[in-house]
Amino acid sequence: MKLTRARRVLALFLLLGSIVHRLDAASAPDLEDQTRAIATELRCVVCQNLSVADSPSEMAQQMRAIVREQLEAGKSPDQIKDFFVSKYGEWVLLKPRTTGFSALLWILPYVVLGLGVIAALWVIQRWVRKKQVISDRPMQPAVSQQLSGEPLGDEFPQPDLDDDSHKARLLRERIRLQHELADLDFDFQAGKLSESDYVALKQEIEAKAASVVQEISSLPPEPAKPIRKPASASSRHQQSTSAPLQRWKIIAGGTFLLVFGLVLGVMLTKAARPRGSENDTITGDFLTGTTPGSPEVRAALDEGKQAFEKQDFPKAIEAFKTVLANEPNNPEAHSYMGFILVQAGHGDGALMAFDKALSQAPNFPMALWGKGMVLYQDKKDYAGARAVFERLLNLIPPGEERNEVVKVLAEIPASGGIPNRSAVAEKNPGAVSPVSAQITGKITIDPKLQGSVDPNAALFIIARPATGAGGPPLAVKKIDRPSFPVDFTLSQENVMMPGVPFAGKINITARLDKDGNPVTRTPGDISGDYRKNPIEVGTKNVDVVIDQIMK
Amino acid sequence: MPVRRVVITLLIIGPLLALLAYGFTRDSHYIVSPLLAKPATPFTLKLFDGRDLNLADLRGKAVFLNFWASWCVPCREEAHELEAAWQKIKDKNMIFVGVAVQDTDQNALEFLKEFNISYPNGKDETAKIAVDYGTWGIPESFFIDPQGRITYKHVGGIRAALVVSKLEDAAKSIVSAQEGKGDYSAVK
Numbered sequence: 001m002k003l004t005r006a007r008r009v010l011a012l013f014l015l016l017g018s019i020v021h022r023l024d025a026a027s028a029p030d031l032e033d034q035t036r037a038i039a040t041e042l043r044c045v046v047c048q049n050l051s052v053a054d055s056p057s058e059m060a061q062q063m064r065a066i067v068r069e070q071l072e073a074g075k076s077p078d079q080i081k082d083f084f085v086s087k088y089g090e091w092v093l094l095k096p097r098t099t100g101f102s103a104l105l106w107i108l109p110y111v112v113l114g115l116g117v118i119a120a121l122w123v124i125q126r127w128v129r130k131k132q133v134i135s136d137r138p139m140q141p142a143v144s145q146q147l148s149g150e151p152l153g154d155e156f157p158q159p160d161l162d163d164d165s166h167k168a169r170l171l172r173e174r175i176r177l178q179h180e181l182a183d184l185d186f187d188f189q190a191g192k193l194s195e196s197d198y199v200a201l202k203q204e205i206e207a208k209a210a211s212v213v214q215e216i217s218s219l220p221p222e223p224a225k226p227i228r229k230p231a232s233a234s235s236r237h238q239q240s241t242s243a244p245l246q247r248w249k250i251i252a253g254g255t256f257l258l259v260f261g262l263v264l265g266v267m268l269t270k271a272a273r274p275r276g277s278e279n280d281t282i283t284g285d286f287l288t289g290t291t292p293g294s295p296e297v298r299a300a301l302d303e304g305k306q307a308f309e310k311q312d313f314p315k316a317i318e319a320f321k322t323v324l325a326n327e328p329n330n331p332e333a334h335s336y337m338g339f340i341l342v343q344a345g346h347g348d349g350a351l352m353a354f355d356k357a358l359s360q361a362p363n364f365p366m367a368l369w370g371k372g373m374v375l376y377q378d379k380k381d382y383a384g385a386r387a388v389f390e391r392l393l394n395l396i397p398p399g400e401e402r403n404e405v406v407k408v409l410a411e412i413p414a415s416g417g418i419p420n421r422s423a424v425a426e427k428n429p430g431a432v433s434p435v436s437a438q439i440t441g442k443i444t445i446d447p448k449l450q451g452s453v454d455p456n457a458a459l460f461i462i463a464r465p466a467t468g469a470g471g472p473p474l475a476v477k478k479i480d481r482p483s484f485p486v487d488f489t490l491s492q493e494n495v496m497m498p499g500v501p502f503a504g505k506i507n508i509t510a511r512l513d514k515d516g517n518p519v520t521r522t523p524g525d526i527s528g529d530y531r532k533n534p535i536e537v538g539t540k541n542v543d544v545v546i547d548q549i550m551k
Numbered sequence: 552m553p554v555r556r557v558v559i560t561l562l563i564i565g566p567l568l569a570l571l572a573y574g575f576t577r578d579s580h581y582i583v584s585p586l587l588a589k590p591a592t593p594f595t596l597k598l599f600d601g602r603d604l605n606l607a608d609l610r611g612k613a614v615f616l617n618f619w620a621s622w623c624v625p626c627r628e629e630a631h632e633l634e635a636a637w638q639k640i641k642d643k644n645m646i647f648v649g650v651a652v653q654d655t656d657q658n659a660l661e662f663l664k665e666f667n668i669s670y671p672n673g674k675d676e677t678a679k680i681a682v683d684y685g686t687w688g689i690p691e692s693f694f695i696d697p698q699g700r701i702t703y704k705h706v707g708g709i710r711a712a713l714v715v716s717k718l719e720d721a722a723k724s725i726v727s728a729q730e731g732k733g734d735y736s737a738v739k
Contacts, residue, residue, distance in 0.1 A: 045582060045687035058653050059687070062678035087685035089585040260568075267575050296708070296734045299628060318624050322734065 035068045038077050042067075042084055043094050051094055170216050177209040297326045304336060313340055331357035335366040342370065343496050345476055347378035365401075368392040372408070382412050437502050438491035439463065439535065441542030443510045445484050445526075452526050452549060456481060458516040461488050461544075466505040466534030475502055480516070505534040510544045525550045581732075584685050584704050588726045591616075591695045592683040596650060596673040599660060604648060604671055606699070613645045613722040614695040615714060618681055620654045621662035623689040625708035625734040630666035636711040636718075637670045644697075645718050647671070652681045652689065694721040702726045707733030 039053035044060045052063045063084075070080045084092045096102040184205065188198040304319030317340060323333040338353035351374050357367035368388055376385035389409045396402045443461065445453055459482040463475040475494035479486060492502040511527040528546035535542060591614075596604045606614070617633060619626040637647045649672035651659040656674065663672055675681050684693055694703040694717045702721040705713070713731070720727065 059678065063682060065677065066679065066682055084682075086585065087682060088582055088687070089685075091582055267572065296628075300624070300734075303624075303628070322624055326734075 031068065031071060034071050034077070035064060038067050038071075038080055039064050041081065041094055043092050045088060045092065167216065167219050170212055170219075174209060174212045174216065177205055177212065180205050181209070294326065297323055297330075300326075301330070301333060304333065308336055308340070313343065316340060329356070329360040331361040331364045331367060334360075335364065335370055338367065338370045338374075342374060342378075345478060345496070347374050350374050351379070363391075363395050365392060365395055368395070369405070376408070376412055382414075386412050437537045438489050439506070439508065439537060439542055440487075440489045440540045441508070441530075441544065443482070443484065443486040443488060443528075443544050443546065445512075446528070446545050446547035449526055449547060449549065452524070453484075453512065454514050454524075457512045457514050457525075458482075459486060460511045460513055461490060462509045462511065463490050463494070463502075463506045464509070466507045474506060478516075482512075503537050505536060507533040508535065508542055508544060510546055511550075512546060523551055581706075582685070582687050584730055586685055586693075586701050587704060587730060589701055591693065591699050591701050592680075593699075594680045594683060596648065596671075596675070596680065598671050598673040599656070599663070600671075602671075604673060606648075606695075609646055609648075609695075610699055611644070611697045613697060613718050614693075615645070615647045615718055615721075616650065616684070616693040616695060617647065618650050618652055618675075618684070618686050618689060618691045619662075620652055620689050621658040622654065626690045627662075627666075628734070629690060629708040629710075630662070630668065632709065632711040633714065634666060634668055634670075636714040639711070639715055640718060641670070643722075645722060649673070650675050650680055652678055652686070694718060696721045696724040696726075698724060700724065700726070703730065705731040705733065707731075709733055 036053050039060075040051045042052040042063065044050045044052050044055035044057060044063070046057045046059045047055050050060075052060045052067070067080055070083065075083075081093065090096060090102055096105045098106050181202065184193070184198065184201055187193050188195075193201070300319045300322040304316045304323065307313070307316035307319055316336065320333040320337050320340075323330050324337075327333070334353045334357035338350040338357065341347075341350035341353055351371060354367045354371035354374065357364050358371065361367070368391060372385045372388035372392065375381040375388060379385075386409065389405055389412070393402065393405050393409070396405065443459065459479040461477040461479070462473045464473050473496055475490050476496060477488060477490055477494045479488075490502070490508075495502050508530040509527060511525055513525050514522050526546050527548050527550060528544050530542055530544045532542075591606060593606045595606075598604055615636075619630075633647065633649075641647075647670035649663075649668065649670060651662075651672065651674045654662075654674065659672075659674060662668075684691070688706045690708060692705045692709055692714070693701055696702050702725060703717045705717075709731070717727070
């Protein structure tokens with residue numbers, strides 16, 4: 001019996017132990033949860049407006065890994081936060097500490113709130129006291145009668161608005177109440193009030209007014225106080241001296257507001273600017289020390305130009321972005337960005353870039369040339385293109401460049417329609433190839449890569465000169481969300497650089513690009529080269545199999 | 552009375568305007584490092600040539616520690632400058648250490664080859680060293696004196712002359728009053 005009881009106690013103990021253990025396990029926060037909780041309180045050092053927990057940046061991921069590692073090493077959340085503070089300062093905490101200087105951030109709002117409440121209470125108290133002074137006086141029927149018989153208007157003494165004496169306040173109140181009575185009469189006559197309401201309200205106002213009048217009459221005379229009586233000659237004189245003062249106040253106030261607005265406007269436009277790149281800030285210029293024309297900007301511009309000449313477009317883009325981050329209105333950088341966008345087949349973006357350049361430098365030849373070519377070649381806006389080229393013609397001296405502009409102007413038809421390419425071809429047979437010069441074929445996906453096809457990707461069919469020198473494509477065709485197999489035709493109208501003929505030996509490549517940007521190559525994009533590269537323009541049945549995954 | 556009101560209004564609005572104006576002069580992205588004049592955190596860096604480099608082993612030398620990445624434009628701009636500075640001081644009691652962050656081995660090695668970098672370089676795979684030094688922009692450079700104390704920090708591209716000058720300061724344990732700034736990219 002005893003043994004059985006002991007076993008039951010033991011079993012109960014074990015059961016309780018097991019439950020307690022499970023409860024402990026359930027209550028101990030998961031490592032991931034702990035990591036996230038700490039990461040939520042840390043500011044991502046790259047994006048800054050996000051916490052380390054929410055930021056997708058690589059740096060934030062690495063910071064999260066460090067948090068997790070330190071938790072595993074047994075450090076407390078406070079120790080981990082201290083670690084990051086020791087590296088980045090208090091800045092890294094999204095929730096500032098409640099000690100030291102940071103405590104001000106927590107205390108100040110309450111102090112300001114408290115002061116606001118005190119100020120509001122003080123104002124209300126003053127207001128109530130004034131009301132009480134007025135309303136608590138006993139009414140004398142004779143005074144009330146006198147008041148109701150008094151006319152409204154300017155015959156009463158007009159207290160100075162800046163006069164804060166008791167008598168002046170009472171005088172102002174009396175005028176206010178009389179106006180109130182007049183309004184009441186008007187409302188009653190207009191039928192907005194019932195008779196009973198009118199009578200009740202009138203009695204109430206008259207009672208207040210009577211008490212005011214009574215109090216005024218009981219006050220000792222104050223000859224020293226300037227009380228205006230507009231009807232009298234002396235008050236007119238006083239008014240004439242106070243009016244310029246009032247006018248001066250209005251002028252001073254207006255001037256202050258104007259200057260304040262101007263300063264604020266100038267500072268805002270100088271300090272804030274559109275982000276030039278992901279890495280750029282919205283502040284810049286002299287306020288943050290990044291002055292235009294600095295050696296760094298010039299170096300970046302030179303680097304961009306060199307990269308552009310070498311047709312290293314990603315590098316050129318980075319360099320021009322750097323320039324624009326420091327000088328958002330640099331016309332040269334905008335123009336080069338425009339030409340890069342032309343290369344990428346983004347006519348609208350290019351036009352925008354050229355327009356940005358021209359908004360800063362209306363006679364910038366490079367931007368005029370680019371804009372003219374986009375209008376002519378891409379937008380078929382012949383009138384617009386003609387106007388731009390004619391403007392350019394007036395700006396550049398005689399020489400090869402001017403001849404080129406003249407040539408293009410001759411090429412542009414006088415009115416709408418397709419440009420007269422055949423005429424140009426006759427004049428300059430090397431410049432534009434015949435319309436019949438084209439490459440046709442089909443793009444297919446290797447069966448083993450079927451799983452790698454992104455349905456939202458864009459297909460680029462790229463023709464490069466088979467010189468082996470690399471560089472930009474001769475012609476590119478973009479097909480969004482293609483359905484394979486894709487039949488294609490490449491011809492003169494797909495040529496990237498205006499005036500370059502679609503001719504010669506060419507290498508054909510097809511790339512299925514996830515981000516749809518022909519300039520960037522993302523790992524995971526798939527591509528394929530035509531097996532019989534290089535080919536001549538005019539070749540048919542160019543069947544390209546996409547069979548490579550880009551790394 | 553009106554003068555008193557104007558004064559009170561100005562006393563309230565003035566500091567707020569001053570605060571606003573001050574805010575406009577700040578670059579909200581910029582993080583001022585608390586590490587200046589503090590001991591440099593020790594680390595072991597796996598160099599690209601396979602060796603391990605311990606900061607502790609460099610005690611007694613002035614150290615130039617440069618965080619870089621092959622994708623960062625200002626890093627490319629300063630690469631020639633750093634190598635030129637290294638050639639100037641390599642026979643002195645000074646050393647350069649390059650730390651590649653957020654980069655691939657291949658790209659980093661190509662970068663070193665492209666710019667003929669000859670001083671020791673390695674990769675901070677987990678960004679631990681980068682975080683230990685509170686980096687947030689690339690490139691960032693730290694100057695460490697022979698006693699292992701950070702004497703100067705420079706965010707952004709740096710010129711050879713400044714590297715040599717600050718290293719000479721570091722050799723004499725002269726701590727700069729504030730950090731320097733050039734062009735930089737935010738880390739990814």
